[in-house]
Amino acid sequence: MAQGAITDTTGPAGYGDASSGKNYLNAEKGFLSWVTTVDHKRIGMMYLASVLTAFLLGGLMALVLRLELMKPGKQFLTADQYNQAFTLHGALMVFLFIIPAIPGSLGNFLVPIMVGAKDVAFPKLNLLSIYLYWSGAVFMFASLLIGGIDTGWTFYTPYSSTTSTAVISVTFGAFILGFSSILTGLNFIVTIHKLRAPGITWFKMPLLLWALYATSVVQILATPVLAITLLLLIFERAFSIGIFDPRLGGDPVLFQHFFWFYSHPAVYIMILPGMGIINELIAVHAKRTVFGYKAIAYSSMAIALIGFLVWGHHMFVAGQSELAATIFSFLTFLVAIPSGVKVFNWVSTLWKGSISYTTPMMYAISFLFLFTIGGLTGIFLGMLSVNMHLTDTYFVVAHFHYVMMGGTVIAFIGGLHHWWPKMTGRMYDETVGKIACALVFVGFNATFFVQFILGSRGMPRRYYNYLDQFQPLHAFSTVGSWILGAGLVLVAWNLIRSITKGAIAPANPWGGLSLEWETASPPITENFAETPILKHGPYDYFPAGSKH
């Protein structure tokens, strides 16, 4: 790998004392040592295993759904089973996978190391956070045994307060998961404020930390509103208190306002960490100083803040006033500005960089295409007149899958490859990694691009049956889902295989400059043998004073 002038300044594992052969993985052994650990790296790995399990189950459900939709009419699921399957697919993917995925796994692992600390500010709360995650998961899965849930992941009233399915179990699970999410966010904010090592000023932090900081702000400010909303919904179902029930004078639209006041900002809980990962992947694998560091940092904060003011764009047809709809539409367009700032800065960072086409870089480039499509179609949907036609169609389904899967999941997998050597101490196979990335990219587009077309032609979302004219595109999408599934299986095979068969990873396989690359792979339990002192910024890829 061409590292040029920087090789001398980084050196191998400056602060990682690997001489003893001890690291955070083998320092202690046994099941108990894991479930009682307060080490942020171990908690991160437990989160990783947990969220990937949720991703696997949610993904299998998606494959089943696509198979059912291959032809109109019944294939092998009844209409009720179909409703339950898409609801659980959505609830699993949102609450158990994508919200905790990056902050819980890579975030927990990397935040303390990147700021040069030994742990997050509140390690015991961090452990509590994953216990809460597991408890919430139990309540979610328990719903399967007591009748499933068929409301859609949005739990809209009055249907959710009247259906006979297990709404309370799933919403209580989501309620608990909210506390887990809050604890993670709280920990990151305090860690970034109070535990930065000497020399790591705010603008010398890796941009992933800015993204996770912005994410944490949203987690802290939005999640409590979901908590009270779900609590009210549970009481509505259990005791018919009437707040959301129109028969008793309540207001179902109020539920939607409350729900989206959380769930729209939650969209930024999902995408901001992905954006943060992309910064690292592009800068490190293009060996190039990030273009517009401050613009990217501030745009993360701007997205987090504007994200709180756009929830009404989920409700354009739900009966809000024209004035409110117009304002929400305008504010929705505003979010495009900081998002655009990021995309332009990433592309500018690539420009004249020495790009190595490693697997992480392939994912970063995939992200640039897919996120841009997902983001721009969001602008279509934010436009009032267009929204009237596209709302609740497959266009919306395609849009958010392009952002969530094409954006966040692609970034997550890219980041997983990037930091895999650091986390496990092993290198995955590059060739297999790239083939898998290509399969995921092709499969993803085959699955979801046609859904834009389906939606624009009037195919409603969440429908069990459909008109014959939509069949070829549905079949195309289903075949795409197989390619996507095969790609993801290959990713999993490649990573898991590397744990036993992969080459031993050096401390700094990519020539990265942020602190995690200055400790051993995998790091020692204390992260650094001594408190690190920052010698260079995370993106100082050109020798000082030289012009490229």
Add this chain to the structure above:
Amino acid sequence: MSTVDEATTPKAGLSPQFHVAHHFDKADTQFDAGRMGVWLFLVTEVLFFGGLFCAFAVFRAWYFDAFVEAHHHLDKVMGGVNTVVLICSSLTMALAVRSAQTNNKKATVALLLVTLLCAAVFLCIKYVEYSHKFHEGLLPGKYFTAAGFTTGNKAGIFFAVYFMMTGVHGLHVVIGMGLITWILVRAAKGQFSSRYYAPVEGVGLYWHLVDLVWIYLFPLLYLIG
């Protein structure tokens, strides 16, 4: 875990049992982090109650007449006494933090006991109020059976909001009593000093927020028409 930090940390004023957590460079950083954590937690509490205040505002605007009629059925005297009780408990809590800071163990323990007592009095009065409401059928939504209301069952929405707000607040009082008991025991064991009083301060902040929520609940539910 590593004890390197402690060797380099001035531990003046800290009891021998106190250990700086291994991932903090010095005790003050640990206290700062804890304080910030508590404040951030309070932010989440404000947002949590914020949803209920929002629901109150929406339904009061919709069903103004029903809200006016229903609020006359709340006991202003009991609500008022409870307000005074909670304000007093906030004072004793603030004084308890102060006495912990000045190494006055006896006063800390006594003041925390009074705070705990106030919280218990609050809950007892709340219990009496709730019993009356249950007895008269002044209940949320479907269970609203009180006779003689000119505004019909819309008052059920008022009582839904009333029970959710005061119920969630009451739960916070119960949790607060648990936390106060915890620091009371620790104070009695002499674990706090002018250098280390962070748990007393943190619980104090939480308790002030619980009081503050009631300071808003009382006029909104009991007093304004």
